[in-house]
Amino acid sequence: MSDAEALIPEITDDDIDWVCSLMGLDAFDEPRRAYLKCRTTVDVSACPGSGKTTLIVAKLAILAKKWPHRTKGICVLSHTNVAREQIEHRLGRTVVGQRLLSYPHFIDTIHGFVNRFLSLPWLYSNGYPSPTIDDDVTTAYRRGVLGNKDYWSVQSFLTKSTMTLTICEFANAI
Incomplete structure (x- = not known):
């Protein structure tokens, strides 16, 4: 078992049924259930409108419900602000999902992550005052x-x- 697998809680069929009920979704088919249960890196590739974001939000809601760590968080990076906003909006509609919208978790674009955790700290540590991004x-x-x-x-x-x-x-x- 990898370190990531040890950190990520196991997801069961009961958890998946719970999130479907919470989000008002039809039951997930087997491939979607397999994705939700997976505790390793997975690439999800499908056409627009096929439910990728819904599936990701469902998994995040389950993880938020079961997340035992107070100082270790989930980092969700998207390519676009539209995707980030959709994820934040859908999570924000549930009490359990709102847990992921603050520390120790982080949801943003790849660009936002680089600005916040790489560029700005480097600029500050090298004496560049208040850089504007x-x-x-x-x-x-x-x-x-x-x-x-x-x-x-x-x-x-x-x-x-x-x-x-x-x-x-x-x-x-x-």
Whole structure:
């Protein structure tokens, strides 16, 4: 048994039935149950809308219910803010899931993880004072310094005058 397997609680069929009831889901089929019970690294690959996020949130809810550690947490990293927000929103709808939204657990994007635990500590430890990384913390700070009216004036100016966002759609990609 690996260190990770020893750390992660065992998930049973009763746990899976509990999470289906909690989240209002139909019963999971055998491949999904096998994923939920797995205590090692697994890559989940499926088409959009197939339930990958739902499956991950279900597993996280079960782990939150059974998590015995006060200083060891679960780190959930996504590629996009949309995925991170979906996970946080779905977990936040349940009391047990809310446990994962604070210390010692961490849910964010890969970029957010690197900023918080690698880039910022390195910058601080090498004498760079208060580096600015454009994220939600920086936005909140700017809004606090400028005040609501000035913040929205600057935001509007930047959006209309100097920044253009181009979104590439790949709906019919080959």
